Amino acid sequence: xxxxxxxxxxxxxxxxRLRDIELAAxxxxxxxxxxxxxxxxxQALFDSKSPLTEPQFKRLQDLQDKQQxxxxxxxxxxxxxxxxxxxxxxxxxxxxxxxxxxxAWVVPYIGDLVGGRGLFVFPNAQFSQRAQxxxxxxxxxxxxxxxxxxxxxxxxxGWDASVVEYFQLLATTQYLNHLRPENLSFADLRxxxxxxxxxxxxxxxxxxxxxxxxxxxxxxxxxxxxxxFLWRLVLIAGTKSTGQ
Numbered sequence: 363x364x365x366x367x368x369x370x371x372x373x374x375x376x377x378x379r380l381r382d383i384e385l386a387a388x389x390x391x392x393x394x395x396x397x398x399x400x401x402x403x404x405q406a407l408f409d410s411k412s413p414l415t416e417p418q419f420k421r422l423q424d425l426q427d428k429q430q431x432x433x434x435x436x437x438x439x440x441x442x443x444x445x446x447x448x449x450x451x452x453x454x455x456x457x458x459x460x461x462x463x464x465x466a467w468v469v470p471y472i473g474d475l476v477g478g479r480g481l482f483v484f485p486n487a488q489f490s491q492r493a494q495x496x497x498x499x500x501x502x503x504x505x506x507x508x509x510x511x512x513x514x515x516x517x518x519x520g521w522d523a524s525v526v527e528y529f530q531l532l533a534t535t536q537y538l539n540h541l542r543p544e545n546l547s548f549a550d551l552r553x554x555x556x557x558x559x560x561x562x563x564x565x566x567x568x569x570x571x572x573x574x575x576x577x578x579x580x581x582x583x584x585x586x587x588x589x590x591f592l593w594r595l596v597l598i599a600g601t602k603s604t605g606q
Contacts, residue, residue: 366446379435382432382433519592523592524563532583533569
């Protein structure tokens with residue numbers, strides 16, 4: 363239940379509220395000269411059944427409330443403000459218990475609870491570690507697969523990702539228990555589309571082993587090497603559209 367000023371004030375006995383209004387009437391200084399003039403004008407418009415706009419009607423109610431606000435209601439207003447702050451803190455504390463609704467600064471702490479590693483706070487970044495922490499347990503259940511690496515890259519950066527396992531593109535003598543008929547040791551020149559994809563994430567042409575370091579972007583094709591490609595631009599598909 364939310365306790366605002368009016369709700370708390372209505373909980374008081376009526377005799378105290380009436381006495382408070384009487385005390386407020388003896389204090390003309392509760393309104394400034396400009397506010398008293400504005401109140402009279404708005405009250406005259408309201409009494410003459412003239413249509414008031416929503417801001418005017420709200421302003422009239424605020425001035426009337428301020429005019430009738432005695433010392434007791436002023437004290438209740440201070441208490442209501444502190445109750446609102448307390449309610450907000452309690453609601454925020456409840457939200458901070460869940461990774462989906464917690465504040466950004468709480469994410470690393472929840473990550474520590476589930477054993478998430480490599481969590482950093484990047485100032486003014488367009489992405490957060492929230493999704494990475496939320497999917498930590500799912501990552502562990504699918505550890506070692508290319509699919510989870512793609513999901514992890516998307517969760518961390520917010521960009522589309524593609525993972526390439528380069529050992530599958532090596533031109534080697536095939537193992538009879540795990541045949542790969544599409545992995546030929548020579549390039550098929552009859553398929554020009556495959557040639558267009560050379561050295562891209564969608565390359566399906568077999569390559570000789572390259573033992574250079576993959577961090578130099580040169581030694582990609584080797585057994586332990588995995589490439590992660592990210593796209594900062596989002597592809598938006600247009601269906602049933604006509605060009606002018």
